[in-house]
Amino acid sequence: MAKVKVTLEVGNDGVAVITIFNPPVNALAIPIIAGLKEKFDEVARRNDVTAIVLTGNGGRFSGGFDINVFEKVHKSGDVKLMPDVSVEFLVNRLEDSKKPVVAAVEGLALGGGLELALGCHARIAAPRTQLGLPELTLGVIPGFGGTQRLPRLVGLHKAVEMMLLSKSIMSEEGKKLGLIDAIVPSQELLKVSRLWALDIAERRKPWLRSLHRTDKLGSLSEAREILKVARQQARKTAPNMPQHQACLDVIEDGIVHGGYSGVLKEAKVFKELVLSDTSKGLVHVFFAQRATSKVPNVTDVGLKPRHVKKVAVIGGGLMGSGIATALLLSNIYVVLKEVNSEYLQKGIKTIEANVKGLVTKGKLTQDKAQRALSLLKGSLDYSDFKDADMVIEAVIENVPLKQKIFGELEKVCPSHCILATNTSTIDLNVVGEKTSSHDRIVGAHFFSPAHVMPLLEIVRTEKTSAQVILDLLTVGKIIKKVPVVVGVDVFRIDRVISNFGLPMGPFQLQDLAGYGVAVAVGKEFATAFPDRTFTSPLVEILIKHGRNGKNNGKGYYIYEKGSKPKPDLSVLPIIEESRRVTNIMPGGKPLSVTDQEILEMILFPVVNEACRILDEGIVVRASDLDIASVLGMSFPSYRGGIVFWADLVGPKHIYDSLKKWSGVYGNFYKPSRFLEERAMKGVPLSAPASSSPSSRSRM
């Protein structure tokens, strides 16, 4: 029997149940939409059908329109691949049907799935059903009438919030808002929905067509005020994303000219947005993110992940305490080990502050915070390591120290225990050199602040076992820190980078991370890659001048409690001093460059580094680097990730630019072999390599 289908069953009560089958989320694929049209035509014709119930198989109503179709549209540029659902199906066949239709929703109704339910004449839901219109996260707007019907059911304010923030609600809240008519236990969902549909047919319950309602919309002036505020907010929070303003325009059209006019406008704008680069980037990220959890020879060989209940974290500094916080928040027991009680207390205090910070921001309840902290134990020795499932070492980047620790770990930890290091620079084979536990040594590289940043980079060696990787599996690889570009005001560089969509520029980031990290990492790079590291004395000169970034409130910026970082102009003479030492400005004069050039000079070397990673087979696939850059660097997801963006910009242009700059500024900009090859052959950077990946790979 086909897995993707729409079925129809007519009961003796005269109710037809139409069910969507498309595991795992009942996405509205093209055959499903065709099936729905066909079944609704059939029930309209049949005399034995009085009323209709629409539902999804397997406890999930529908996860929305099939996003694979967006991908096909992006590849072909042919927007005609999008079926006409909004008017031809939802308005004509469903909402204007002469027989009432009740949606029986369970599990989730998202995007087009919720829009189907909105077109029905009533909605009955199981408890804790997720309801939302997340289309904006894919660079489009709801396209099956959601921009019109949702405001008419829940009011404009709530609808705008749900759409613009892509925030879903649970059916319990939906019931209070009027989106859901009744909540019933899952086992009674179909029974109650059938009765409800019959009640509507016999006029015992109201027959409501959402698009025709106006009672929740408020006055025109109230609506305009809500939309005005939303526009202002969107300009701030999503300045580079056209779908936010477009969504508000479409909602407004429906309020001013009526729901049907709004539906037509929605369909038109939807089709324009599907073809935008923003949508291309976001859809790419959607699939790339899901692809990261599929690792050849790890996730496809029948292994089962083991349960990690207790983790020992070594080092209570910024990284260690952040990692410990992240683990505690996921209900994992943590032993935090430090070398003396002063450092240990400091680490514990940082963890407490991290957790409290989340409570203050409303992201965590007091109860959960207490539960998390109750799972923490501090320690000055290894006695608590004997039943640890995993150790994460997060001490300073020092090879002999790490080697000593791993030698000790091998003796004190149980044999199943995963031995992970948070190193971002040191070769894992070197870390584990003095042990015979190479199969369980792995990199677990978190990004600061570790309890906030979503990426976990897993670094494996050729000896790391598939089981250990599976146990730790998440996502990719981050590119090394962006270096200093001489000749341009550092604050302008930061502005250009944050306007591009990254949360902050390289200088502010350096302030935040602390200069100790910059110096340590810089040294490691200089040793590992002497031919392509640009050594700048800037950070050391800053430290000499008593600056240490956010740590001591003074870096490139001044940090004061309660206010935003302010550019500190007194840093400029220090930068001048560094420039004099490096002396690489052409003719010794400051550069005159456009913002676009600044952007390219900062990001093209990152692309170049990404090319080396692809060339060396360090990632399983190019899209893993996209996800790593989105989750680890906060590279804007609407630009699709670093490699996706580079392919849009064009490998040839990137290659030409780097080549030109390497002539002026040296090897730091020298294009990699991989980039050169792809640029010359006109092959996208993301195209799979013909050769097999090397044994050492980061996922």
Ligand SMILES: C[C@H](O)CC(=O)SCCNC(=O)CCNC(=O)[C@H](O)C(C)(C)COP(=O)(O)OP(=O)(O)OC[C@H]1O[C@@H](n2cnc3c(N)ncnc32)[C@H](O)[C@@H]1OP(=O)(O)O
């Ligand atoms: C015209 C309309 O207005 C336009 C639209 O409807 S656009 C679509 C709107 N819907 C969405 O954005 C929802 C997207 N999906 C999700 O958020 C999540 O997948 C979910 C909450 C539904 C389920 O999450 P979860 O259980 O963690 O499973 P998850 O791994 O994400 O997805 C399971 C599989 O379903 C696929 N999938 C999920 N939603 C899909 C969709 N709408 N279309 C196609 N495939 C989808 C995923 O790609 C994944 O496939 P894989 O196993 O091959 O990797």
